[in-house]
Amino acid sequence: QVQLVESGGGFVQAGGSLRLSCAASGRTLSTYAMGWFRQTPGKEHDFVAAIGTDSTTYYEDDVEGRFTISRDMSKNMVYLQMNSLKPEDTGVYYCVGDERLRVVRFATFNSMGARGQGTLVTVSS
Numbered sequence: 001q002v003q004l005v006e007s008g009g010g011f012v013q014a015g016g017s018l019r020l021s022c023a024a025s026g027r028t029l030s031t032y033a034m035g036w037f038r039q040t041p042g043k044e045h046d047f048v049a050a051i052g053t054d055s056t057t058y059y060e061d062d063v064e065g066r067f068t069i070s071r072d073m074s075k076n077m078v079y080l081q082m083n084s085l086k087p088e089d090t091g092v093y094y095c096v097g098d099e100r101l102r103v104v105r106f107a108t109f110n111s112m113g114a115r116g117q118g119t120l121v122t123v124s125s
Helices: 101-106
Strands: 003-007 010-013 018-025 033-039 045-051 057-059 067-072 077-082 091-098 119-124
Touching: 003 091, 018 033, 018 091, 018 119, 033 067, 033 077, 033 101, 045 067, 045 077, 045 101, 057 067, 077 091, 091 101
Parallel strands: 010 119
Antiparallel strands: 003 018, 018 077, 033 045, 033 091, 045 057, 067 077, 091 119
């Protein structure tokens, strides 16, 4: 069982940057595809980005070019660098993982093999 803990959320003005971190424990992430979801006010959990075990990356259209997902296998960590933040990026960001990349990319949040508790990102206009 993998446990995921996010950090790095906070308050930032539009146009600013934040870097989210996800620390994993319980087992190695070497066989896990990882990703980030977010829940914005009044909405469901939406896919943001994913990274495969080969470090191939995938992004939701609105964050492509602004966000970068990465992983450090040696530290069992996953990151989300968020640049050019917009007020509509405000929400709770969740780290997720699953041994099946297609699950991380296409399935619902509740289908993930592992989910963190979330970290709040607030972007002011």
